[in-house]
Amino acid sequence: MMEQSEFDKENHKRIKAVKRSFGASGKSLSKPGRILVGQGCLQKQSRRNQETKVFFLFNDVLVYGSIVLPGRLHRNLIIIPLENIQLDFVEDDVVLTSQWLIRTPSKSFFVSAHSHEEKEAWIQQIKSYQSNLFRSGRLQSSVFAVTLIPNQVAHKCMRCFSIFRATKRRYHCKKCGFLVCKACSKHRMLLTHINPTKKVRVCRTCHMKKEEDESARCRGDSAGRSSSEDEDMTSSYSKAFSN
Secondary structure (H helix, E strand, C coil): CCCHHHHHHHHHHHHHHHHHHCHHHCCCCCCCCCCEEEEEEEEEECCCCEEEEEEEEECCEEEEEEEEECCCEEEEEEEEEHHHCEEEECCCCCCCCCEEEEECCCCEEEEECCCHHHHHHHHHHHHHHHHHHHHCCCCCCCCCCCECCCCCCCCECCCCCCECECCECCEECCCCCCEECCCCCCEEECCCCCCCCCCEEECHHHHHHHHHHHHHHHHCCCCCCCHHHHHHHHHHHHHHHCC
């Protein structure tokens, strides 16, 4: 059995190598008690495309970045505390298999592994170390960002249903994640879990809903989604995805 001093030395060496792989822009990853427990490559689905990213799982954070030279050089280091992660299972589709959803307060995104076994290993490991943190007193975040619908999924604005063209670009509402046109996303809203100081783009429906909720609170009414809102969301999906 490896002595604790030898384990600590080897762990420190591995963490230092990860930091070094991100070059001068790499943030410090060394921290008392932090252990590198696993690493691997996953397909990350962004709003524009899919890209292979390198992921490093520590006992308290999940780290990922872009690959420049496989196994040697990476960039765009992202560090996510495990208490700020929520995992959701996702069914396989024709594009991505063995996938799941990683939700964080600032953004949410799909990832996929090479196999279902690898997927299960990642999820079980993350949840196991999350449980350790929660038992030690850490609290899980209560606010998570919506999942932005990938650009290629809808060819129509999900609010006015006009067709996207070269002169009619796609934009994302950061409140609901819908793909909308410029005319339907002129409003800005402060969503502190995404950006605490800068207002972000939202669609007209989310902006209107916020104004209605604020008016309801001023009147003392209870706020909540009505059945008509659920019908509107279902209608938006079906119309935007139809030919």
